[in-house]
Structures are given as C-alpha cells and as structure tokens.
Amino acid sequence: MLRDDAEELLRELAGPEAVLREDQWTAIEALVVDRRRALVVQRTGWGKSAVYFIAALLLRRRGHGPTVIVSPLLALMRNQVAAAERAGVRAATINSGNVTEWDDIHAGVAAGELDVLLVSPERLNNPDFRDQVLPALARDAGLVVVDEAHCVSDWGHDFRPDYRRIRTLVADLGADVPVLATTATANDRVVADVAAQLGVGDAQTLVLRGGLDRESLQLSVVRLDRAQDRAAWLVQNIESLTGSGIIYTLTVSAAKDLADLLSSQGHQVAAYTGQTDPAEREQLEADLLANRVKALVATSALGMGFDKPDLGFVVHLGAPSSPIAYYQQVGRAGRSTDRAEVVLLPGPEDRDIWRYFASVAFPPESVVRKVIGTLEPDRPQSTPALEPLVDLSRGRLEMVLKVLDVDGAVRRVRGGWVATGEPWVYDTERYGRLERARQAEQQAMLDYERTSDCRMDFLRRQLDDPELTAEPSRCGRCDNCTGTYRSSAVDETATRATQDRLDRPGVTLAPRRQWPSGMGKLGVDLSGKITDGPQPGRALGRLTDLGWGQRLRTLLDAPDDVVPDEVAQACVTVLAAWDWQQRPAAVIALDSDTHPRLVTSLAGRLAQVGRLTDLGVLRRRPDRAEVTAVNSAFRVAGLVDAWKEPDLAAIAGPILLVDCLSDTGWTLTMAARALRRAGAGSVLPFALATAN
Structure with a gap:
C-alpha cells in the first residue's frame, strides 16, 4: 500500500517511532495519487517538510520528474538537504552561496540524477536561470513546492518581491503537475492572497489548516521602561532559562551590543545578524544546535527554517511589529520539549523602529x-x-x-x-490597504503586551486559528492564565554593571571611500576613490544603541537647545579615548537647520575643554538648502560647493568637524572636502549620533 510506503519513509526521515498524522497522509495522497494542488497551513513543528519529501520520493518512484522546492533562507535549505539525505532523497540546492556548483547541478537535473532541487526565490528571476533552466523544470517537474508561502503575500509578515515570480512558474506547469504551498503563519487574509497568487484557488484545491496552539510554550511579558534595565534583566535571568535559545532584537546594533554585554558577564552567546558572514552564520547555527552556546542574540535574519526541536527559550528584547511575525519567531521554541519559555521585553522605542521600517x-x-x-x-x-x-x-x-x-x-x-x-x-x-493593515497589526502588538486575557488565545485569534471557538479560551500556561508573572526586579549590582558597560561612549564613523557610480549623469565630475575626504571619525552613540540610543533620540526629538552637561562630558570622554595620529588644533560646527544651538554649543564646549581654536560655524551658501535626498548620488550632487570656505590661514593642524547626526556619511564627507580645499591638512568628523 502507498500509505505503508509513506510510513516507512517517514520513519527513515524522523525516527523509528514516527507515525504520519492524518492530515499529512491526506496531503501526500492528494499530491501523489490525485495530483491535486494543496495549501497546507500548520503550526511550526507539525511536519510540513515531511509531506513534501515523502511525496517527492513517492512520485519519483512512479516515474515522475524531480520536485522543485522554493525556499527563502540558506539555513532552511541546509536543514532540508540534510533531512532529505536521511530519507534517501537525492537533493541539491541553488543559491547565492554555491555559485561554483550551479553548472553541475543543472547538468544533474537534466540527467535525472536528482530527486529534489531547492531553489532560492531570487534565482527565479536570474535571467540565465529563468530563460534556460526554469522552462525545463516547469515542463519536467513532478511536484512544485512553495515553502514559507506567506512570503508571496504583501499581507504576510515577510513579503518578498522575488516570491511573486513563483506564480509565473506555477502558470507554466502542466495541468497534472501537483503544487504544494506550505506555511505556519497565515491568517485568513494571507491564505486567500497566497491561493490567488499561486493559482491554487479553484474548486480542486485541497486546503489543510490546523490549530495553532503550542502546548509547550509558556508565554509571558516583562515590562521595563529603560533599555538598560531590560538588558540588565537578561544578564540576571538568562541562566535561569532552560536549555539554549534565541534572544531576538529589532536592530543589528542592539544585537551586537547585547551579545557584547552578555559575553562580558561570562555568558556564552554570540551575535547573529544580516551583516554576519554566511560562513560564520553556518557555524553559529551549528553551535546553537549542539548547545555550545547559551543563546544566539539575533535579528530576524535567524528566522524561518532554523530547526532546533529542543530549543528551550525565545526572548524578545523589543517587540516585532505584528503578532503574526511574533508567533512565527516564538514558534522556533519547544517543538519537541514539554516546556519552553517565551518572554517579551517590550520598550517604548519599539514604535520608533516600526515607523522607520x-x-x-x-x-x-x-x-x-x-x-x-x-x-x-x-x-x-x-x-x-x-x-x-x-x-x-x-x-x-x-x-x-x-x-x-x-x-x-x-x-x-x-x-x-x-x-x-x-x-x-x-x-x-492596495497600498492604502497595506498601510492600514500595518497600523492595525502594530496596535494589535501593543494590545498583546497589555492584555490580561490568555496570550496564546490572543495570538491564535490574530492568525484566525480555525480550531478556536467564538468564546475566549485559556491555555493554562501563560502568565495571565496562571497568575504567575516573572519578576521585573533587577539586582542593583547587575543594573550598575550593565549601565557601566552600555554607557561606554564612542562609535567609529568609517569614512566614505568610493564615490557613487554615475555621478557624471548628474553633471558632477567625481568618480573612483575618495582621496580628499575626512579621516575616520567618532560619534557619541548610535540611535539604536541599548545604552545611548534612547537618550540621543530624545535629545534630537526635543526643541533645539544647548548641549546638556551629561552629553557634553560624554563627548569629551570619546575625544579623550580617540587614537588620532595628530591632535586637532581647531573645531568648527556644521551649519544646521534643525539643531543650530545644540551643534554650536557642543563645538564651543569641546573647544573650551580641549583648548582648541573655535572657528564658529561652517555656513552653507545662501542658495543651498539642506539636502534631504536618500540616494547617495543625489546627496553628493546636492552637497557639491554647498558651504562657504572659511579662512584657515592661522590653523596648523587637523580640524574637528562637529555635527548632530551622521546618517549616510555624505554630509560630513563633502563638508570635509570644503575644509580641505580651504587649507585644512586633515578633518576629524564628530557627531552626537549615527543612524547606523
């Protein structure tokens, strides 16, 4: 019997005790026997990958072509290939990390030597792949799988334009080629949109949608207003969390800051972000899988596809912007354990970060x-x-x-x-609807933080869980259901140590080294390497720092005023630790429309403390407004010859150039060029804050 064969393959894939769920078998039968199209929406850990690997091998045994699986993340692909090999499936992947293997893989597909080909969505619109490989796959495929299918929908929490190319692939398939779309995080609206995008919305489509309750997850919220206190809470409580886990942050700088803080206190952690080298990412994933680290401090770069069944906890330092995204991330925990801790530490700055994205x-x-x-x-x-x-x-x-x-x-x-x-x-x-939906999701996340009802029930209702009744339910596990709340108290010693670590001021401002391409098209004769720009500079902190970030955001959002003493003293500390080759001889403030008093008062204080010549303000020419362009080439073009060149005849040494905020770095670069043309030997940029 076909089901017996499927059960045997499942045991090879998942172990001798594994048994097919009824919905797993229903999906496999629909794909292999009836060659139908199916949409499977089931919680993380349910076994969606088992469905498509078993179906792929059963179809191959019946003489059909290879299965094409579209997957979004390299981590997901690595885990899937390893799982496929355990079940005897011959699998390969095409992605940006194995460019040198593409020709051999294409040849293997053509020769019938592969059962499964995993493709990143970006490949679907690569001209060579789209025009030479994709037509053959569409013609010969035995099954097409769209994993993490919520990425197809602009209503989904992780919409990706490349994923919409899948509908072209599906449209070119033969009528008898089955299609399987899978996801764990889709409400009614996303399900309907995915079905429409993939052309699986007809009467023959099988929709299998299960309940989203996760009986192992213990949901809780700990409210602390200051970022320093939330970080200190983690320092104090991380070892009380069972096993190893993931600590999510909203920004790259927060992940790096927190990993540095926890490491300094003796905890085995590492940062994992979109800026982490791919090879290092793979090693960090292996370290977490093997429990060689207590936690990875990660952005959303560590998300879909990372599979550690015994992950013991997920903590969020800062809330994602929607309950759907939150459910997806906490779903990494407790897949094969009786209990897993899920803790949210929201902050008032979360909404600023949501607005930025x-x-x-x-x-x-x-x-x-x-x-x-x-x-x-x-x-x-x-x-x-x-x-x-x-x-x-x-x-x-x-x-x-x-x-x-x-x-x-x-x-x-x-x-x-x-x-x-x-x-x-x-x-x-459409874009108006998306904006309104985004605002509604943000409000729902704020409601989740404050609700006194069952937290799991709240998340399940946000995802339109089909197993929920109209009446509110109780999971019996979250802090609101049990009445047992994690303490928000933080030991004074931990608070002080955390504060000292995070308050260390100073961030390097790396100079721009290359002019944007195509400047000639804007009438600007600049190209190649920058040879007349500033030296490496410094900023007091990043706007997204755990330590200085909140204070700097408050300062820059407030009405313009003179620099506060605490901030000025911290800037002096940064300057004192600066390892410049030659000490500055003078200081000049950059003209500012928004914070003239703040910038000039800071420059004055630094001149006074450092015994530097105060050159006043580097003034913009009257006909040159402050540049607001976001594109690098447009910014540079708008800043050419933007300032009056000061008289620097009496200055024999570097000049400290002071601004309130460094965003792209181009304003400081172009202002430094103006000072260099006026005779400055070198320019040392300094900003209160950097956005990066």
Missing part, C-alpha cells in the same frame, strides 16, 4: 514612474547605473524593480533592467 516601504507613484521612465527597451541598465538617476537607496530601488518586473512593466535581462513598454497602474487603493 514602514518608511522604507513602496515609494510614491511619482518616484516609481521616474524609475520606469529612466529605463529603455533595448539598452539594459544595471541597478548601480540607475541609482544616480532616481532618488532611491539601493535596497529600495531593487525592491521597486522586482515589483515592476512581476507587474510586467520592466524586465531583468543580462546586463541589467529594460522597460517593456507595457502599461502600469499604481495601485493606490
């Missing part, structure tokens, strides 16, 4: 049409070549191009992007 969403229509209008049908232009022509950062420009590609207005080809000439409509109503 929302601000880099899809841009206004005028900007998008500028992108389309800049492209030509027969002359491909690369993303770097387009960047100086439209006022978008590199990341946002790439996102816009991918969306326009899916919409048919542009096309990616060898050498870059071209216009298709097809009409394109800016869906104002």
Whole structure:
C-alpha cells in the first residue's frame, strides 16, 4: 500500500517511532495519487517538510520528474538537504552561496540524477536561470513546492518581491503537475492572497489548516521602561532559562551590543545578524544546535527554517511589529520539549523602529514612474547605473524593480533592467490597504503586551486559528492564565554593571571611500576613490544603541537647545579615548537647520575643554538648502560647493568637524572636502549620533 510506503519513509526521515498524522497522509495522497494542488497551513513543528519529501520520493518512484522546492533562507535549505539525505532523497540546492556548483547541478537535473532541487526565490528571476533552466523544470517537474508561502503575500509578515515570480512558474506547469504551498503563519487574509497568487484557488484545491496552539510554550511579558534595565534583566535571568535559545532584537546594533554585554558577564552567546558572514552564520547555527552556546542574540535574519526541536527559550528584547511575525519567531521554541519559555521585553522605542521600517516601504507613484521612465527597451541598465538617476537607496530601488518586473512593466535581462513598454497602474487603493493593515497589526502588538486575557488565545485569534471557538479560551500556561508573572526586579549590582558597560561612549564613523557610480549623469565630475575626504571619525552613540540610543533620540526629538552637561562630558570622554595620529588644533560646527544651538554649543564646549581654536560655524551658501535626498548620488550632487570656505590661514593642524547626526556619511564627507580645499591638512568628523 502507498500509505505503508509513506510510513516507512517517514520513519527513515524522523525516527523509528514516527507515525504520519492524518492530515499529512491526506496531503501526500492528494499530491501523489490525485495530483491535486494543496495549501497546507500548520503550526511550526507539525511536519510540513515531511509531506513534501515523502511525496517527492513517492512520485519519483512512479516515474515522475524531480520536485522543485522554493525556499527563502540558506539555513532552511541546509536543514532540508540534510533531512532529505536521511530519507534517501537525492537533493541539491541553488543559491547565492554555491555559485561554483550551479553548472553541475543543472547538468544533474537534466540527467535525472536528482530527486529534489531547492531553489532560492531570487534565482527565479536570474535571467540565465529563468530563460534556460526554469522552462525545463516547469515542463519536467513532478511536484512544485512553495515553502514559507506567506512570503508571496504583501499581507504576510515577510513579503518578498522575488516570491511573486513563483506564480509565473506555477502558470507554466502542466495541468497534472501537483503544487504544494506550505506555511505556519497565515491568517485568513494571507491564505486567500497566497491561493490567488499561486493559482491554487479553484474548486480542486485541497486546503489543510490546523490549530495553532503550542502546548509547550509558556508565554509571558516583562515590562521595563529603560533599555538598560531590560538588558540588565537578561544578564540576571538568562541562566535561569532552560536549555539554549534565541534572544531576538529589532536592530543589528542592539544585537551586537547585547551579545557584547552578555559575553562580558561570562555568558556564552554570540551575535547573529544580516551583516554576519554566511560562513560564520553556518557555524553559529551549528553551535546553537549542539548547545555550545547559551543563546544566539539575533535579528530576524535567524528566522524561518532554523530547526532546533529542543530549543528551550525565545526572548524578545523589543517587540516585532505584528503578532503574526511574533508567533512565527516564538514558534522556533519547544517543538519537541514539554516546556519552553517565551518572554517579551517590550520598550517604548519599539514604535520608533516600526515607523522607520514602514518608511522604507513602496515609494510614491511619482518616484516609481521616474524609475520606469529612466529605463529603455533595448539598452539594459544595471541597478548601480540607475541609482544616480532616481532618488532611491539601493535596497529600495531593487525592491521597486522586482515589483515592476512581476507587474510586467520592466524586465531583468543580462546586463541589467529594460522597460517593456507595457502599461502600469499604481495601485493606490492596495497600498492604502497595506498601510492600514500595518497600523492595525502594530496596535494589535501593543494590545498583546497589555492584555490580561490568555496570550496564546490572543495570538491564535490574530492568525484566525480555525480550531478556536467564538468564546475566549485559556491555555493554562501563560502568565495571565496562571497568575504567575516573572519578576521585573533587577539586582542593583547587575543594573550598575550593565549601565557601566552600555554607557561606554564612542562609535567609529568609517569614512566614505568610493564615490557613487554615475555621478557624471548628474553633471558632477567625481568618480573612483575618495582621496580628499575626512579621516575616520567618532560619534557619541548610535540611535539604536541599548545604552545611548534612547537618550540621543530624545535629545534630537526635543526643541533645539544647548548641549546638556551629561552629553557634553560624554563627548569629551570619546575625544579623550580617540587614537588620532595628530591632535586637532581647531573645531568648527556644521551649519544646521534643525539643531543650530545644540551643534554650536557642543563645538564651543569641546573647544573650551580641549583648548582648541573655535572657528564658529561652517555656513552653507545662501542658495543651498539642506539636502534631504536618500540616494547617495543625489546627496553628493546636492552637497557639491554647498558651504562657504572659511579662512584657515592661522590653523596648523587637523580640524574637528562637529555635527548632530551622521546618517549616510555624505554630509560630513563633502563638508570635509570644503575644509580641505580651504587649507585644512586633515578633518576629524564628530557627531552626537549615527543612524547606523
């Protein structure tokens, strides 16, 4: 019997005691026997990967082609390939980390030597892959699997433009090729959108949707207003958490700061972010799997696909912007354990971070049409070549191009992007709905933090759990159900040690070393390496720091005033520790529209304490307004010759250039060039805060 074969494969995959769930068998039978399309929405740890690996091997035994699995993360691919090999499946992956193997893998597919090919969504729109490999896969595939399918939906918590290319792959499949879409985090709206995007919304589609209760998870919230107190709470409580786990932060700098703090107190932890080298990421994942570390302090870069069944805890230092994203991350814990701790430590600054990430969403229509209008049908232009022509950062420009590609207005080809000439409509109503949905999700997350009802029931209702009744339920495990709340008290010694560590001022401002490409298109004769810019600089702290971040944000949000004594003294400390080659001889404040008193008073204090010549303010020319462009090329073009050159004839030494905020680094770079042209031998930039 086919079910007996499926059960045997499951035991090879998951161990001798494993037994197929009824819904697992229902899905496998629909794919292998009926060759239907299915959408499976089941909680993390339910066994969705077992469904597609077993179905892939059973279809292969029946003479069908290889299974194509579209997966979003390298960590997920590594785990899946290892699982497939245990079950006797011949699998390979195509992603950015194994470029040298692509030709051999393509040949293996063509020769029928592979049962499963895992593909990152970005590959689907690579011109060579799309035009040469994808048609053959669509023709010969025995099964197509879209894992983490909520990424297809702009309503989902992790929408990715590359994922929308999947609908082209699905549309080109033969009528008898089954399609399986899987996800653990999808409410009714996301389920409907995924079904529409993948063309699995007809009457023949099988939808298997299970309950989302996680009986091992012990949900709790600990409220502390100050970031320092939340960090100290972790220092004090991390060892009381069972096993090893993940501590999530909202920003890269917070992850690095917290990992440094915990390490300094003797805890075995490491930072894991989107900036971590891929090889190091793989090693860190292995360390956590083997319990060689107590925790990885991670951003959302460690998310979908990381599979450690005995993960003992998940702690969030700062709340994600939606309950759906939160459920997805806490779902990493307690997959094969009776109990796993889930602790949320929210902060008032969370909303500022949510607003920032929302601000880099899809841009206004005028900007998008500028992108389309800049492209030509027969002359491909690369993303770097387009960047100086439209006022978008590199990341946002790439996102816009991918969306326009899916919409048919542009096309990616060898050498870059071209216009298709097809009409394109800016869906104002859709983007408005998305913005309202984003705001509603943020409010729901705030409601979760404050609710006195069952926390698991709250999350399940946010995900439209089909097993919930209309009446509120109680999980019997969370802090609200048990009446047992984790103490928010922090030992004074831990607080003081944490404060001292986080309060160490000083962040290096790395100088810009290369001019943006394509400056000539903006009428600016700058290219190649920067040879007349500033020296490496310093900032008091980052806006996202656990220590100085909150104070600096408050200072820059407040009405303009003279620099507070505490801040000025901390700046002096940074200067005293600066290992410059030559001590500055003078200080000059950068002209500011928003904080003139703050910047000039700080420069004055530093001149007084350091016995430096106070050069006053580096004034902008009257016809030059403050530059607000986000794109590097546009910023540089707007800053050329923007300042009046001061008289530096009497200054024999480096000049300290003071500003309130360094964002992209271009303002300090261009101001330093103005000072160098005026005769400064070198320029040392200093800012109260940096955004990076």
